[in-house]
Amino acid sequence: MPCTLKPSTTGKEDFTGKTGSSFTIEMTGPDDSGLTIASMSYNTKTITAAPFTFDVAAGTKFLFIHFEALKPGAKLQVVENCGGSTQLLEVIFFDPSNPGTGFEITGS
């Protein structure tokens, strides 16, 4: 299954996607990182348990991810689950003062 989110070619947003198509976000990290996703929200929808699946909305919307971990500095990855494979979206070194991230996603 191809990935829904495409890295922006214009730089005006982080990712683009076909409006209405769904995408699933996951995070990975070392076993001893204690990584746990608390919630994600996008286009008025908030999800607090996996799977974190959303539909690409028209226009540019913000995807917010709140995660926690037990190891400051642990190398974490935000990925899109594309069916049998994953696409790396962001690498984060866990910072307890910024336990969240986000992306601009434009539906077209």
Added chain:
Amino acid sequence: MKKSILAVLLAWPCGAWAQADKTAIQNYLSSEPELYKAFIAWDKAPAGTRPTGVPTAQNPLTLDSVLPTQRPYKLVAYLRIRSNQLPALIQQVAAGQLNKILTGPSGGAGTTSLVAQSVAGDVISVATEYGAINQVVSGNTTTLRGNLAGVAGFFVGDPYLGCTSLAVGCSPGSRLARSFSASISIDAASSDTKTVTGTNAATGASAATSIFASGSRMSAWSARYDFFHKTLYDTKRYAEFAKAVQEAAKTQQEQDLNVNFQAVMGEVVAAMGRDTFIAALQNAAPGTLWDVLQAQLDLLASALVAKNPQIMTKVQAAANAIQASFLQRDEILKELQDNKFSLEFNGLHPLGQPNLSNLRLIYSKQPIKGPLLLTFNGAVEWYDTVPTGVKVSKLRDVQLAAQLDRQLGTIPQLGPAVLTVAFYYQWMQDSALITIPAGNTVPGTGIILPGAASTLLSTKGNIEVGQIKVTIPIKSGMIKVPISFTWSNRTELINESDKRGQIGLTFDLDSIFQK
């Protein structure tokens, strides 16, 4: 590049940003060592050579990592710090305050008492919102609890004196203040009374008194110091942490966090030229990256204000939601600490007894990885003042207690039940001392006592209490039903064995106080 610099200079007359306090920008980046190191390297790199876009194995961090969208918590903190420094934001904060003053009284009915109540209500409400004061009602006793950093921070306008999260790290002073808390308990009016009898400590005559009476009164106060670990991230209880975070995610606080972040970041997305932001960083001359990043963030702040003059209201709401979320996380991390140690001083004002004080040590330990918790208490208690003519020691008693809590299996549709086994031992140095207030009659006679009389009860020696309890959660733990059986060889004031079965109902009021 020239275009970006020109825009910055136009936006901030006199180049004030270059001389400005660097606290905000340091805070924006410096808490994550890897990103900080990368940023320093990028600062030295020639313009146009810095990595951008999605990460790769070679470049896990790129300039995108410092975008406000990828540092949302930091952006909120940045805007709050700069709200005291940037002219556009200062003006807006002042305007917001003016609105508050003007609209406050208009909501009331106009009477003096209503306005006074409203102000008091707002103070308590805001204090609760900041986590400065918590109110717990148990039976006829209302207890107000305050954390020193929370209360002091509320009054100086700096939540928790800057120690918004123990997990993040705090200054030694604010961390110390977070360790101190105090409470005051008020007994509401009660018609339930219990009569105890004994002998007048001075004359040896028999006497009786009620140990409960009507009227609201302060029954106790306490001060407590919790010893925190240097870092709260020293636990390896991953499964319990994940479970607690996921439980917390179901609360209103998590909803508020998402709603308020979306409210702010929606405006950020609309106001920020992402490509321009990245281009400015990419084109910055070596050695100027810090200033360019700050300038870009300040430009964003300016654009946010231009689009929505009330943006700081949303930023403040997001800051409150972050604060609540951090407090929730601190609680989870504190709960997961294997060893916990607290020191507590209590001032007790029991009705019908002289005032007492006690000093209590509390230690809890999770001995195994499973959900088993051991808690131990040790306390010494003394009379604040021994009434004249009474021959008892100032030391009243010594207390020791142990409790074991073991989580049982999950009950379908309800949740995990908890088994508690506890034992309490108290050694009374002398017989308990009670006070019969002036105006009461000596039992069996018509003699009215002209002044307060002290009476000794025949309760010297050992008190032993054992309890076994099962607590069943309902509605995800919001309601709990404890079922217990308690046995005691006697009580403090009545020298009779007591056996008691009890079914209770407790409500977790946090969900009510959460905003």
